[in-house]
Amino acid sequence: MAEFSQNRSKRRDGEVLGGAVDFLLANARLVLGVGGAAVLGIATLAVKRLIDRATTPRDEDDAKGDDSWQDLSLLKATPRLQPRPPPAALSQPVPPPAPSLSAPEGSADAGPQTSPQLSSPAPPLCLTFQEKLLAFERDHVTVPGAHVSLAKQLAGDIALELQAYLRNKFPDLPFGALVPGGPLYEGLQVGTADPVRLLVPLALEPGLWSLVAGSDTVAQDPRCWAVRRTQLEFRPRGSSPWDRFLVGGYLSSRVLLELLRKALIASVNWPAIGSLLGCLIRPRVASDELLLEVQHECLELTVAVLLAVAGAQDGDLLLAWPLEGLAGNLWLQDWYPAEAARLRALDEQDAGTRRRLLLLLCAVCHSHSALWRLGRDRLAQVVLHLGEQEADWAEEALGEHFLQALELLLSSLEQASLPSHFNRDVNLLDGLREEEIDDLGFALYRGLQAPEGLL
Template identity: 45%
Template structure:
């Protein structure tokens, strides 16, 4: 009767809790109600455990306690996906850190040491680990988890350059009439901004367009209204009819089609080159990635270690148009089904601005950027934040913050987290060079809730980002 009475009482409380939760969404919103639901479920677990027989196994009780901790700590979306283990690892790491601060128990048979005796080496090492400040841990994270070795970067750059040289030579021999400029490598690997591992680079394929025949149309002036979606219009058709320019064969209406340009390069390069022969020449496996909206190559075996681990290196081939001050790229992965739309890239401007600011005051902006990129890459909840988002946050911070010295590195890192939370709360991160571009435009409410939850946790416990 005692236990049945407990169950009836528990059901009554559960009914009240369920009623509150059903109305919480109206007051707190979806994200707030989800977090409240997680905390409430933990309380219900405690109530349920209070009604269990007293002779239940203690190991089972300990397991339930850990389950309740994981429920309270996990974000709604992480819990829904069933990957509470991420949070459990964080809790386990924090518990281990707490254990390190406890003295090592001494066997009863061993005589007590005098206070003047130095601690044993193992204990002294543990004590040293416990006194590390967050700034020290951040510096250690940067050295061990962020930076790439010079050898790794050199090998990746050389292989990418070799492949680019082979592609350019093949196009010049098979399609000598195609007006292309000199192909160049670009991206974070070349700008010392790649982190964690050297795994990608970009090959810029410049299309040579006659400035008198082609005019870029800014995204704001198109019917799409997207400030980074631009179009390239063919001009002077009454005086210089179609066929005067090589690229007239890629027109849709009166506009140069990014889709048609990509299709021609795909047939000319991806489907026509002798990749097995190139693999034998470069001593690494090179093959096109099939089914990708972008022109992409996959390289395996840059080094012996990467071949054994199965790591891949990717090169994205980007047809590029430069007209006036605008750099437009055929990035089909971004522009989607719009056949005549080109994407205006601001990467070069952002990278150059950061480098110039750091050079002027010997600042740590790029170091802060690279560390945040590594954190977002290693944290599942933050992986949708890319280098462009973080670069613009750092650039906006530079407008109001003058101290970017090495000693202020940890402070700027924490400040960037706070700034990101502010942008996520409004759902708007304006581009540094084009204020009408919202870099968060592609995020859903769930994306923003998940990233905001993780960053809110990091405000009080920033160490969780370094796990």
């Protein structure tokens, strides 16, 4: 009975608010004119629907749960940006204000003095969104060359030390040479947001292993591959040093990850290695990934240690990754090398700015309270989709492409679908919960209404 009374009270409050909204719309044309009233009507209708939902009992509200993105679409119908003149390059000099004339000082012999004319203050400098975006790039995206060189040196030294450790600790396991790489080496590094990728390749014997697509396994995961042991009738179990990591006839990424995790946390003498290299190195214990935090007096660096197996095609990599459920023993397809190569090829053919757009998106989203969930992998796919659709990738269009990327992300979230550029069966939004998608959609909508607020 109390719940029924509460629902009646909510309905009365909603009727009062709804009446106020109707009165506002009825008088909007007199104040704002026809065009302004239309814009206000769209936005007010969406607000009224949100009020109705807030004052609707739980049972009715559950039935309307699918309308949340329709409300967002109504709000998107309002004008996003006013027409603006073509953006000017940030490097163009700003003309200095005209020098102010000081009033002449009077003297005893001077004649009648006219009243001093005070110069009006110079108008504030109004930057376009393009100019603000380029200023943000200069201040928050560009990494000093000295820091890049130092980070590469530290990553290379850590790779050599870790390689020596693995050969001494596991002499029977044929690990390949450790290779540092990633955004730092591709010119795609954003501050300290992206870790250096330290690949630990597994040298598997030719003819004893084959790859099975994840969609053909019980996990039915198109992101992954299974590494199956073959030729057991001729080379029985135990013939390969990797056979001890088999689970159900497949090389288990989970078992290998756990082996390396224990070694990195408990066995490696990181204080001694750090002292030798002039820095402090600590494994990140709480992370599911194998991460090393490196602190130098000049910079901070994160190194991601990645167990890798060569993929089905040249250049493809499969990574041991902390996956959930039935996919826990599978190997994740690594699209980063293909993404970086494709963006570089597209930019080189038309002197484009696709990689700069990716850097800007990564920098903006990394520091945002909600957008950080998007991550480099999803943002790279958005830039690839835009990069092959749009024709003009000159610097003057960078601001417009930034807004187009936000719009594409928003429409993808509305559909809960962002297909991978390299495998359309992979939906890059599958790992997000419904409430996370709602938070991302709202943050992107606000960003489109006032993009300067993201910078």
